[in-house]
Amino acid sequence: MPAGEETAEAATGQQTDQGNRAPRPQPEIGADWPFWGGDAQATRYSPLDQITRDNVDQLERAFIYRTGDMPTGSAEGKYAAETTPLKIGDQLVMCSAKNILIAIDAATGEENWRYDPQVSNDAIPYSASCRGVSAYTAPGLPDDAQCKTRVIEGTLDARLIAVDLRTGQPCADFGENGQVDLWQNIGEKVPGWYAVTAPPAIVRGVVVTGAQVKDGQAEDAPSGVIRGFDAVTGAFLWAWDLGRPGEHGQPPEGETYTRGTPNMWTTATADEKLGLVYLPMGNSSVDYYGSNRSELENQWATGLVALNALTGEPVWDFQTVYNDVWDYDLGSQATLLDFPTGEGETTPAILLPSKQGDIYILDRATGEPLTPVGEIETPQDPSVEPDYISDVQPTSEWHTLRKDELVEKDMWGFTPIDQLWCRIQFRRAGYQGFYTPPTADQRWIQYPGYNGGSDWGSVAVDTDRNIIVANYNDVPNYNRLIPREEADEMGLRPINEQPQGGEAGENADVGGAEGAGDPQAGAPYAIDVNAGWRNDVTGVPCTRPPYGGIRAIDLNTGETLWDTPIGTARRNGPFGIPSMLPFKIGTPNNGGSVVTAGGLIFIAAATDNLFRAIDIETGETVWQDVLPAGGQANPISYEVDGQQYVLIAATGHHFMETPIGDYIIAYRLPE
Template sequence: MQNPLISASAIAILTASAALPAFSQSPAAPAADPAPAPDAAAPNQADRAPRPQPEIGADWPFWGGDAQATRFTPLDQITRDNVDRLERAFVYRTGDMPTGSAEGKYAAETTPLKIGGQLVMCSAKNILISIDAATGEENWRFDPQVSNDAIPYSASCRGVSVYTAPELPDDAQCKTRVIEGTIDARLIAVDLRTGQPCGDFGQNGQVDLWEGIGEKVPGWYAVTAPPTIVRGVVVTGAQVKDGQAEDAPSGVIRGYDAVTGAFLWAWDLGRPGEYGQPPAGETYTRGTPNMWTTATADEDLGLVYLPMGNSSVDYYGSNRSDLENQWATSLVALDALTGEPRWSFQTVRKDVWDYDLGSQATLLDFPTGEGQTTPAILLPSKQGDIYILDRATGEPLTSVGEIAAPDTGSVEPDFLSPTQPTSEWHTLRKDNLVEKDMWGFTPIDQLWCRIQFRRAHYVGFYTPPSADRRWIQYPGYNGGSDWGSVAVDTRRGIIVANYNDVPNYNRLIPREEADERGLRPINELPPGGEGGENADVGGAEGAGDPQAGAPYAIDVNAGWRNDVTGVPCTRPPYGGIRAIDLNTGETLWDTPIGTARRNGPFGIPSMLPIKIGTPNNGGSVVTAGGLVFIAAATDNLFRAIDIETGETVWQDVLPAGGQANPISYEVDGRQYVLIAATGHHFMETPIGDYIIAYRLPE
């Protein structure tokens, strides 16, 4: 059915252009021709049949490696037997480093794509760059001029997407285009060959995502993940800065034409059955759950799978609507042509723990016995549970159980769900904490942590939030699995999952106390963010978040650090990596990831090569050669792990933190492995702008 609002959106794209920032290109890239107006007619749905997807082969054409997001490459030149001969092929520097008010807010998390002979990527502040995949020589760059003011929690751009338009002539500008979302809420499309803006996309290559969101408050609404493209539709959500206010920007998911940039549909969960733009003068439903991470597309079914977060106030739920409770912290399958929901699977009911789904889901053929398989989707979660669902219906293909969820100590016991789902097939979650798990470098700080454990409210997994004292959340909001997601060796039938294993130490802050502390939401802060202890947005998420409109603000001690030594109060390891049999869900091996070389009390690196297991951020790539390449940990090491044994068989010291997903590709018959060493402010690793590729010597 034709969308009656397409015409209005086309006009809006044109009229909004005056408010969009100017572009800056390298001198080698000439200016694009003026953009024609997008076609006001709704696209012909018959033209959006399933389209063949590029095989991964020698390339890395998707953020997750292939269209299934397995992060697996069939390349096998590098093996356990020769990996110790790896050497750096090139080091490229993006030039995007924090200056001025961006200091302390950089976490680029970049993963390039490899298309043909080039690597295409985005920097922390959305500079689009193409380099030669064999030499690292720069081909072009395109700077959309993102302001420091737009940085939300971090300056991050995890990746880009590439789309080849079948209806355009082979020699047309932007026949193949690179599309990114920006932290100042734009969709930008440039030509893969030249880096020039795509004149046929929106207004001179950009679409304004603030349309329908409401008052433009820099840093409150941002896109940090690559958009997902299915059947010619660009699907994007956005990050809404956590914990600010109930009256936050909407978590709406929108679809745009990949060639024209024309608005196609919006899934606004607060307006069921309506898929157009909001009426004039209104906005999409405010404060609803958002999707800040990466979706997955199924071209055959025409579905896009959205890992959803919870509502804008993470740690209090009594004011949420029934629709918010229905869709929050769920994997939602939308029809990519209409935006209509087809099914959903909820991993947390009435989530008040910030257990949003951060991992990209993976498509696979799941063994069902007697040599048969069924199209499935693998869903990791922050609380550690891993689910396998039917791709078409969302029905679980592995066992899902129910556990009783406590309500003692809660400020809203009548709101909480009395039970929660849990995976009986596999979980990364460890046993509940006990006092002997408290740890320290000396008996004194261990005793201090034991005292804090006794003082806190803790009744195990799903301990509800409390205000009269601290409560222990375990696992903390960093997982389990986070945005780095899992990798799946589809030939060996092995899932590789790295995970965090640290608690948070939290307290709800009564509104009167929050006001005394000056905790104010981002839209009430003066320019520059001065006023109130939450003005420094470079700290941990949840540390002094105002949650305006709710009776409580929130204090989160992420990782539950000892106030004296600065190290976690629980004993190591704080993170690990695990291999799981895809057929049975059984653990094949599990080992800590990360050494103590950059960690120690009082922030002093110990330089000890002891494998203690550190917090980690970012995922892995698995190769047909039987290796798992991963950085992620806070020790600045890039390592290769034998997938059969879990043994680290090679490592290299990076010049900055490796909190990014690596890739592997081939040029002229030689296999490369690449990692972005760009650092992470929250993980406290050095910030850099390095893109480092490795290969075997000739």
């Protein structure tokens, strides 16, 4: 719903105060990959076409670079780097799992420089992740100035860091010797509770960042405030603290930004022309209980919010869940595109995927839907919050990745015994289909689970063929609310009440899923999530495969062109024993794809450690390579000296149970 009429183009007073912040030309993707999402529109589409279906089988490894950032001590079991480099000029620039900034030669993989901000293990929240960095060229600095082009990252210990693209040296003009402390005005510093894992958005010279607030700890949690900083000086410009509407400065002396508010842990998208930044918002700190939330929390959670990037004032928002108690926060970066409206006309639009599987197309300036949006009635009983659960929920009537509701015959197992056990669990659980309300006296089935639908890997859009490429998960969660007295007996305590200090890592829920015993302090219930609904004996999901797929969607009509499982059984099997079978079963996946003008989709993401090329016209896998570690990252494509490269970070993922590594692997055709 609209929250203001003014775009940044109208904020002339703010421009005067902050200097010249007129729209500036954005770098074309061409031979480079200058943004985390490929181009400024976040399409993940490369115009390179040297590699095609006819020659992709000739791909060979051009180089393997190793970052050297591997887990030690208390970081064991908590690495999920999820890294996507930028390619700018002749360099690849990236961050490692613990925020080491690195530049390597894009053709050879030879290291040019590295800068280690010395992030400690106790700063790791759920995962040591750094999905990417951002770059900014300062128009007011001489071409030979230090940090004319700077690389900016957010860190796990909540700093913004800026270094020179050419040398890796900290930018002396940015904050204090290249750093800005994001803990300022957040409150008590509890390592691991407040961290940045996504690249910041930069629009009109303003660095916009949110942060991940570790899920499920307490209602009295760090704020989900979004802040804007000057990209050259690092100076604070504004804050969007949803608990203080209309106030965009720092809080009064001795106060903090509003505690426990919804946060943006994923990647925002910048619109340089409109001067807007689009924020995929998460939920309040306690995901699975909402009756204690404020009206402002209910208004802004789990929706896409467009902010004026010069003032921090909301311009519009589009909510994908009303009163979310399912942890359906928006994880995907939204994509800017020109949406066909008929008779050769297009409208500037933004594409928004959700964890529920819905894909929405909205007007970029107003947030009004350009494709049909409906409402469905949602179950109300039984519920621990009958007065809070919304009667209806929005859904896309244009396209959804969501499958049919589960039935008992969907329960599955490697033997009749474990299939029977899963059927018994199905009958014991509460399940009324989509949006079954949380319960405490029995388990309830959440389908889709909190991993999607679409997650942080986002979708890719072939803007020449007008095809959306979306990979997705298709597994439920098996959950239960834990009454407070029982949670206390279990010893479930929030992160700020656990032992702290050094490398002890006492806050780690090592190897567990998010929500697997989260205390939710302040609410009457803790939460226990069985992510993927694993069979207690075999460790495989209780529902039949496929557990993940990839789909091509016609952007003009929303119709499915093809849909196929992604991932083989080669590394999956009962009791955690790899079957080594090459059958395509469709595994859970984490990470996205790149689409090229050569008609290929490159994607890893699945748990089989395969990097594959898929024909965008047919969905057929036409090439694959075995990676030395999990490929839970977004690949890129770029060009050096007339040769097209494709690159993937094989760094693994503890939650996806793939091997951890530090490999950056590039491919090209033989010279």
